[in-house]
Amino acid sequence: MEITVEKIAMIREDFNPKNTNLNLDIDWSVEYMNTDQRNINYNIVLKSGEYLNLNFKLEGLVILGDLEEFNHNECSQMIFHHACTILMNMISLTRQTEYDLINEGISSTVNFGTAF
Structure with a gap:
C-alpha cells in the first residue's frame, strides 16, 4: 500500500502560543x-x-497493491498518524522566532512570525 499527500492546507490564528x-x-x-x-x-x-x-x-491518494484489500480502520489510523506528524512540523515551522542582531556596536532584536 502506498499513501501519498497531494495537497496541504493549514489555517491558524495570528498569535503563536508561548507554552512549550x-x-x-x-x-x-x-x-x-x-x-x-x-x-x-x-x-x-x-x-x-x-x-x-x-x-x-x-x-491524497491510497494506492493498493495487487493482492491488497482496503481496510478502512487500518488506513485511517496510518493517515491520521502521518497527518499529525506533518501538522506538528508545520506548527514548528510557523512559530514566532526572535533573533538578536549585532553589527558594529548597533544591537537590535528582530521578530519573525509567519503564518499560512
Whole structure:
C-alpha cells in the first residue's frame, strides 16, 4: 500500500502560543472516495480549538497493491498518524522566532512570525 499527500492546507490564528508543552485536543475525520477501486482518494481534516484555533487538511491518494484489500480502520489510523506528524512540523515551522542582531556596536532584536 502506498499513501501519498497531494495537497496541504493549514489555517491558524495570528498569535503563536508561548507554552512549550502545547496540548492539542484534536478532532479528526477521514473521508474516502472510490473505495471500490485500486486508487482511493482521501481527505483528512484535523481541528483543534481549545489552546490553538487550527484547521488542517490533507488530500491524497491510497494506492493498493495487487493482492491488497482496503481496510478502512487500518488506513485511517496510518493517515491520521502521518497527518499529525506533518501538522506538528508545520506548527514548528510557523512559530514566532526572535533573533538578536549585532553589527558594529548597533544591537537590535528582530521578530519573525509567519503564518499560512
